[in-house]
Amino acid sequence: MNRLHQLAVNDEGFIFDPLTGESFTVNRTGLFIINRLKEGKKEEEILQGLLDEFNVSKEVAERDLIDFLEKLKSYRII
Amino acid sequence: MKKVYEKPVIVKVETGFMNKFGESPLYQRKVRTDIDGVSIDELVKKYGSPLFVISEKKLREKYRNIYNAFASRYPNVQFGWSYKTNYLKAVCAVLHQEGAIAEVVSGFEYEKARKLGIEGKDIIFNGPHKRLEDLEIAVKEGAKIHIDHFDEIIDLEKVADKLGKTVKVAIRLNMDTGIRPQWSRFGFNLETGQALDAVKRIAQSGKLILNGLHAHIGTFILDPNAYAKEVEKMVKFAYEIEDNFGFKIEYIDIGGGLPSKNKLKGTYLPPDIAVPPVDEYAEKIIDALYSNLRPGDFPKLILETGRAIVDEAEYLITTVFASKRLPDGRKAYICDAGVNLLFTAFWYKFNVEIDREVYGVNEPSVLYGPLCMNIDIIDDGILLPPLERGTRLIFSPVGAYNNTQWMQFIEYRPNIVMIMEDGTVEVVREREDLTDIERRERLPEKLKIR
Numbered sequence A: 001m002n003r004l005h006q007l008a009v010n011d012e013g014f015i016f017d018p019l020t021g022e023s024f025t026v027n028r029t030g031l032f033i034i035n036r037l038k039e040g041k042k043e044e045e046i047l048q049g050l051l052d053e054f055n056v057s058k059e060v061a062e063r064d065l066i067d068f069l070e071k072l073k074s075y076r077i078i
Numbered sequence B: 001m002k003k004v005y006e007k008p009v010i011v012k013v014e015t016g017f018m019n020k021f022g023e024s025p026l027y028q029r030k031v032r033t034d035i036d037g038v039s040i041d042e043l044v045k046k047y048g049s050p051l052f053v054i055s056e057k058k059l060r061e062k063y064r065n066i067y068n069a070f071a072s073r074y075p076n077v078q079f080g081w082s083y084k085t086n087y088l089k090a091v092c093a094v095l096h097q098e099g100a101i102a103e104v105v106s107g108f109e110y111e112k113a114r115k116l117g118i119e120g121k122d123i124i125f126n127g128p129h130k131r132l133e134d135l136e137i138a139v140k141e142g143a144k145i146h147i148d149h150f151d152e153i154i155d156l157e158k159v160a161d162k163l164g165k166t167v168k169v170a171i172r173l174n175m176d177t178g179i180r181p182q183w184s185r186f187g188f189n190l191e192t193g194q195a196l197d198a199v200k201r202i203a204q205s206g207k208l209i210l211n212g213l214h215a216h217i218g219t220f221i222l223d224p225n226a227y228a229k230e231v232e233k234m235v236k237f238a239y240e241i242e243d244n245f246g247f248k249i250e251y252i253d254i255g256g257g258l259p260s261k262n263k264l265k266g267t268y269l270p271p272d273i274a275v276p277p278v279d280e281y282a283e284k285i286i287d288a289l290y291s292n293l294r295p296g297d298f299p300k301l302i303l304e305t306g307r308a309i310v311d312e313a314e315y316l317i318t319t320v321f322a323s324k325r326l327p328d329g330r331k332a333y334i335c336d337a338g339v340n341l342l343f344t345a346f347w348y349k350f351n352v353e354i355d356r357e358v359y360g361v362n363e364p365s366v367l368y369g370p371l372c373m374n375i376d377i378i379d380d381g382i383l384l385p386p387l388e389r390g391t392r393l394i395f396s397p398v399g400a401y402n403n404t405q406w407m408q409f410i411e412y413r414p415n416i417v418m419i420m421e422d423g424t425v426e427v428v429r430e431r432e433d434l435t436d437i438e439r440r441e442r443l444p445e446k447l448k449i450r
C-alpha cells in the first residue's frame, strides 16, 4: 500500500506519518523528490526535474534517484 | 542559476537518536586530509589504493612514551619488540634504534631478527614450538630462551650435552591474575605447582641454569590491577626459587598485553575513555615490584608490549569502489580493502575518517571489502554521509597484527609506505604481483595446458 498521500511534509523536510506516528527528515534534494512523487510524477520526469533544478550530471542524479527510491521502499513509503 | 546538488537522503527519526553530548549524530563526521602533513590524495596518486601508511614519528613517540612511563619509575627496564605484532623490517628497525631488543616466537621470526642484524643475546625466544635445530642455534648464539613445556627442557638438555655447555634459560609461567579467559596453555602453571616442578627438573640435571621468569597474561588488558597481581606472584616465586635452589633470577619478563586506543566491538565507550593511560599501568606495576622486591634488589624488568606501541602508528587508506542499497534500507559501500588486509576487523571497530568534506545527512551504512565472500565486512553499522565513488576512507589504528596476519586471498597485498620524520615517504613493502604468489608453485608437466 502506498502511504505517500497520507504523509504530512513541511518545507524544512520534516515528514510525519499520522497513521503510524513515524517521522523522517529529508534534505533538500530528498524533499524535491518526495514532493514530485506526491504529485504523481514518474521516475523519468523526476530525473529531468532534478537536472533542471540542480547542478548535477545525469549519471549521478540517476544513480542517486534509484538509490533514494529503494530507500523509500525499505521504509515502505512507496 | 541551478541549485547546488546534494545527494538525496531520508532518515527515520528515532526517539533518543540525539546522543547525550548534544551533538546531532546526523551531521557528525571525521575528516582527514593528510597523514603527518602528506596529503591523502598525493599518497594514493603515487602509491595506489589501498595503501598502508606508517608514521615513523608516531611510532617513535609511542615507544618513548610507553618506555619512559616505566623507565622513569624503575632503574632497570628493557623492552622486547614483539615481532608477531608487526615484523616489517622498517618497523622493527625503528624500534631497535629506540632500544628494544627482539622478542620472537618461531624459528622464522628468529631468523628474521638475525637477518636484520640483531645479535642472539638480544633476542628473546618465546613460544611453544621451538624445533631442536632452532634451539641449537639459539643456544649457540646466546639467546634468551623462555621454556614453554617439559619437552622443551628435555630438548635443551640434549642441546647442552651436544654443545658441551651449561645453558642459561628462563621459564614461562601462567597464573590466575583475574583475567578471563586465563591464558593457561603456555608455560607452567604457578598455582598447581607445575612451575615448581619445572624448576626442580631444571635444577636436578645441572645442565641448565635458570636466570629468568616470563609470563604473558593476555592481550588488550584493560585492568592495570591484573599486572600488579602478575608482578607480585612472579617476584614471590623468584625468591622461592632463589632461596631453595640457589639460582639467581636476573630478570622478570611480564610480557605484553597493554591495550591500544582501538575500540573493541561490542564496547560502548570510546577508547579515550575506556583505555586507562599507560601511566596507570606503569604505576601499578612498579608499585607491585617495589612492595615485593627485597631492599637493594633490582632485577631487570622486561616488557614485550606489542599493540600499544605500533597500533596507532599505522593507517589504511581505502577507496569507495561502489555503493548499493541493502534490502533493509541501509547503505552499503564496497571498499577496495577488506578482511584480507584487516584481520583485526574481526574484533575491532576502527576509527573511520573521510578524505574530504561531504555534505548531507548521515545514514546507517555498512562497509564491505572487495572479496566475494560473505564474511568480508569492515563495519556493519556506521553513520556516514552519502559518499561518492572514489571517496577515500582512512581506517585506524591498524598497526598491530594486520601486516603479519593479513592474507593473500583473492587480491594482491598493496604497498606499505612509511612517512619518515623528515616528511619524505618511503615504500617499506612493495605491492605484490603474480610472480610473488606463483614463485613456489610447480605445475606437473602433464598438466600443462597446450
Ligand SMILES: Cc1ncc(COP(=O)(O)O)c(C=O)c1O
Residues within 6 Å of the ligand: B082, B085, B103, B126, B216, B218, B219, B220, B255, B256, B257, B258, B304, B305, B306, B307, B308, B400
Ligand atoms: C609472549 C608474548 N609476548 C608479547 C606479546 C604482545 O602482546 P600485545 O600486542 O598484546 O602487547 C604476545 C602476543 O600475543 C605474546 O604472546
